[in-house]
Amino acid sequence: MPGIRVLLYFGLVAVLPALCHPHTPCTLTQRTAICNSLRLSSVPSNLPQQIEELFLNQNIILKLQNGCLSRYPYLQTLSCANCLLNAVDEQVFSSSPLIESLNFAGNELHNEHKQFAQSLGSLTRLRILDLSGNGFTEDMVSELLQNLTSLEFLDLSGNVLLRLDEYTFRDLHQLKELNLERNILFEIDGAFDHLKKLKRLNLAFNSLPCLVKFEMTQLVVLNASHNLIEWFITNQNLTETFALETLDLSDNRLLYFPFLPTYNCIKTLLLPNNHIGFYSHLSQNTSSNWTNSVEFYNLGGNASNVTAELWSDDLHGDISSVELLDLSVNQVRYFPQGFLQKMPHLYWLRMRSNCLESLNLTGEDLPVTVYELDVSNNRLTELHAHSRSVSELNNLTHLNLSLNNIQKLPSRLFTTFPSLSIVDLSYNTVGLCHPKELRNSDSSACALWTNHSSLKQLHIAGCNLINIPPLAFDGTPLTYLDLSNNPDLHIGQDCLSGLSGTLQHLGLSNTGLQEFNFSPFKQLKFLNISKNLITELPKSLMTLNLKLLDLRDNMLSTFKPEHASVLAKRVQIAYINGNYFNCCQLEWYRTFEESKILHVADLLEVTCVDLHQRRLKAGLFDSILCGGRSTDESIFWYILLFISVGVSMVGVSVIYFLTFRPRLLPRVIKKKCWKPTTY
Structure with a gap:
């Protein structure tokens, strides 16, 4: 995301031998001075005049005063992140016209934002600006960004922006990346309409309730995750192809599959942790009590010309270029007829923790390009497949069916996928078929795992397994086998014999x-x-x-x-x-x-x-x-012996003084207590 790239840029230093300067604690590397975490209270004035990069992060510089940079006319990068900075004088950058990158992240510049705005006005070459975590409001930001027409990368994350309008970024015609995550945004009213070169936009971790009439055709990456978004609707009337490749709407409140552009290039569509479902089964409801369309209003009460037909599943826009679709943790019970076939380039389909009740593993229902399929933690009770079409899924490599209630499936199902490498069937009620006793039936309570040359990993934990037939994995070169949490499992010595030359990871936890x-x-x-x-x-x-x-x-x-x-x-x-x-x-x-x-x-x-x-x-x-007697008794006898010896020695000493030195004690008492004192 934009913020990540900007921070990485500011942390970039050429890997060259460090040169020690006799008059400064800073580290000098060619034309870069690194003065981080030195408890400096001001900009050092004894660095070489030729430096182009100056890093002053994690110091205690409360103010940048006029003239503090006058010694460094070739300065191009200045970083003062986390310096408790609360003021910047108006003429600080007047002698540094070549500055292209500024990092003021994690300071308190909202206190004197007007002076700071005036200082930025002289930087005609400024391309990168990081103002994250400074407590700026939208009005302050509008002042700060005036006339910064050369700006290409802007980070405003971690501030207190509430609402953006068409005046906020009005002068940023060259802006390519914008990071607005972790603010308090709840409305965006035409703020990005004139940012024609904007390619990456990060709106994550805000409070946006919806994104409607989306028409940023030039945008390549949009991250709007972790908001309160219930609707995502693009302008369906545009015939221009959207450049959007990555759309992240995860961790929102989406009720419907997003209304995507009619023409787009989306490859990655991230929608986990929402409330998405499909409602085509309600489209024939003719009751007058049903609402068929919705209207959207902005904060000013103006209606948007956006209409959404609620019960139609034909308004998803173009999804033909999608390669990764993540719908994990939603409320999908089924896919509309032909929905998955609209994605002929789909490689990754992630449907973990939904409400799927049936699944057909065939080329008629799934794109033949599918590489990874995750339908774990759903409501599947039975798998269906037709032998004539299942072989078409020759690209399927990862299959996760765990945490369902699968009890029946075609016993030879998994051996028909020529590229299948990883299968997770854990926490279902599916046994292991005996290779020689297998019956020809369409549906069985066990699966066959022999002679599967591509299979490397098999997870069958928690499947209530009791026995593993002899040679159950013969001809299958497994490197990973997990049989854990089958507490009544009887493991014979010959049941794993076919794996002796390949097995590298074996899980037998809680198997008795x-x-x-x-x-x-x-x-x-x-x-x-x-x-x-x-x-x-x-x-x-x-x-x-x-x-x-x-x-x-x-x-x-x-x-x-x-x-x-x-x-x-x-x-x-x-x-x-x-x-x-x-x-x-x-x-x-x-x-x-x-x-x-x-x-x-x-x-x-x-x-x-x-x-x-x-x-x-x-x-x-x-x-x-450790010993034959109890610990407490041993300690007691040691203590008793010590006391006895001590008392005996004290008694012998008293007898000695009273018998052989009868006058010694009175003399000592007289010396200590009757000694004359001068007043």
């Missing part, structure tokens, strides 16, 4: 696992066996070179010293907390702690159980407390 031979899986790098019933570390893990091992929430009491030594040399990252470690068998803890290869991410949180069944931090436990 007690023991398993992992030694055949030489390629395994990531193993999650947390939340199981493992009482002793499987010996087969000693043969693997794992990058990550998750052993959390099992029933381990200790690690054998030889196993701990092997893990410390072969594993890179481990998680082990939540087990029932014995506090008196923590030799492995020191081994893991001292290892330079193994990083136990939760080592400081690991607890152990002491002799009294209390959970203590393993790293703070003192092994001296």
Whole structure:
């Protein structure tokens, strides 16, 4: 977005060897002076006169006074971000006519904005201006931007702008990027009509209720996310092609699919977190109580000549160029007839968390170009596909069907997609078909996963799996398999045998696992066996070179010293907390702690159980407390022995003084208490 680019521009410094100047704490790099965070109270006056870039960010410069830049006539870039700056004199830039870039972000320049506006008037070459976070109102901004006809990049984010009109940016004929995010904008009345060169506009995080009669044909990127927008309607009467390529309307209150331009170039259409639905099923309602159109009014009460036919799904405009459509977290129950086919170049379709009740995975219902399809967390109960047309989706690579209620599907469905690489079927009620017992039927409660040469990742967590048939993945070179959260799963040694040469990531969390031979899986790098019933570390893990091992929430009491030594040399990252470690068998803890290869991410949180069944931090436990008797008794006898010895020594000392030194005590008392004092 515009603001991001401007900030990156101001932070750009040539990567060249730093030269130390004998009279300044600033870093000098050719013609750039970096004086950030030096607690300066004014502009340094002892820098080389030839500098072209001066960075004074994070200092305590309260005011830029006249003449403070007179030493630097070649200055082109000045950055004073976050300097507590509250005033700029009128003639500050009179001796720096070459300035093209100014960054005054994060200051308090609203206090003396009139003087600041006068100072900007002399900068005829100014192209980049960052005034974000200065508390400016729209009236102040109108004054500041007067006559800045050369400005191309403007950042006004983080101010207190409420309403924009045709006078706000009236002189900015060269403006290309404008950042207005994080203001309090609720109305825009013709503010951008004359910005004919504006390409990128950021209106995110404001309070705009709608964008109607949109006709900025030259705009390429529009970010209007995180507003209160209920309607987005373009001027349908324009025959000119809109240059818009990216439209972001996410996190708004859209009720209808946006009314896009009749002719456009939109490639990325972001609409997640709205209330969008389709209403063609209501179009035949003839009741007079239904409203068929709406009118829009601005703050002055003037009606806009925009009419929206509410129940027609034919007014979406041109969507033929869309490549990415994100409708996640909306209220879509179905797609209108032929809607998806209007997007012949669609590659990414994201429909997470909607209300879809049916889905046909065929080339007749989906564009054959679809690369990624995400319909997770919907209301799907059954998948439909026709073998004659499903093969047309030869571009489909990522398919996410998780968090539905799918119970039936064509058993050979997934093997018919020639490019399918990642499938997520987690949290559905779909089993694993036995390759040799498969029946020929259109719909089945299980899926076949054999001989799928393109499939690399398979997620079938939480599918209520009980058994995995032998050779269930034979001929399928999976590198990632997640079987987690199937608590009644019985994993035979031969059910994963076809994956021994390819599997790199295996998820077996919460599967009731007690023991398993992992030694055949030489390629395994990531193993999650947390939340199981493992009482002793499987010996087969000693043969693997794992990058990550998750052993959390099992029933381990200790690690054998030889196993701990092997893990410390072969594993890179481990998680082990939540087990029932014995506090008196923590030799492995020191081994893991001292290892330079193994990083136990939760080592400081690991607890152990002491002799009294209390959970203590393993790293703070003192092994001296381990023994046959209780800990409390041991401490008691130590204390009793210490007191006895002390009392005995005191008694012997008293007897010695009273017997052998009978006059010593009176002398000491007389010396301390009866010593004469002069008055």
